[in-house]
Amino acid sequence: MTPTLNRIPFWFLRHGETDWNAQGLSQGRTDIPLNAIGVMQAARAAEAMKGRGIATIVASPLDRAFRTAETVAAALALPVSLDEDLQEVAFGEQEGLPMGDWYDDWIAGTYTPAGGEAFAELVARGVAAVNRATALPGPVLVVAHGALFRALRLALGHEPNVRTPNALPILCTPPAKGSAWDVSPVALPPLPA
Numbered sequence: 001m002t003p004t005l006n007r008i009p010f011w012f013l014r015h016g017e018t019d020w021n022a023q024g025l026s027q028g029r030t031d032i033p034l035n036a037i038g039v040m041q042a043a044r045a046a047e048a049m050k051g052r053g054i055a056t057i058v059a060s061p062l063d064r065a066f067r068t069a070e071t072v073a074a075a076l077a078l079p080v081s082l083d084e085d086l087q088e089v090a091f092g093e094q095e096g097l098p099m100g101d102w103y104d105d106w107i108a109g110t111y112t113p114a115g116g117e118a119f120a121e122l123v124a125r126g127v128a129a130v131n132r133a134t135a136l137p138g139p140v141l142v143v144a145h146g147a148l149f150r151a152l153r154l155a156l157g158h159e160p161n162v163r164t165p166n167a168l169p170i171l172c173t174p175p176a177k178g179s180a181w182d183v184s185p186v187a188l189p190p191l192p193a
Helices: 019-023 036-049 063-076 102-108 119-134 146-155
Strands: 010-014 056-059 080-082 140-144 170-173 182-185
Touching: 010 036, 010 063, 010 119, 010 146, 036 063, 056 063, 056 119, 063 080, 063 140, 102 119, 119 140, 119 146
Parallel strands: 010 140, 056 080, 056 140
Antiparallel strands: 010 170, 170 182
16 A cells, blocks of 8 residues: 655655766666756756745755755755655666666566665655655755655656656645645746757
């Protein structure tokens, strides 16, 4: 059974781009920094978050997410709190390798990379971390990772195996009826050429 999220709206922001994102490699817990595009994406996301009343920012401690969170926090004059459970999934032997067709099997629970974390474990960990975050003064912005948001998508009542763009703010709102949350990305201007 999928763990349940607190029925409290929250914002989610995946970190900006890294070189491994650009190359289509699995990062997992490998601590790859933002590249130049990722830095620009984080700054664009920071501008998009102004005026939205964010009261709390909670982030993964991995550098790519923490730097993205710091950029937003600077624009909003807020501190960043870290939660270890917002770290990206451990992909074990798949880290540093091209993204492959194994993702479907991993999400289905029929494959976990050697040394990696099962998808069900990621769902439980991610939901618990977001529930801790949304217990803080809100609105809350959670800054984390792509596979972690796939896990959250399952708890939000959506198809999990959907790629989340880098540094795209997403408002997650519980439904008035039914089980699927509203997952609304913010429209962002293009990055400068």
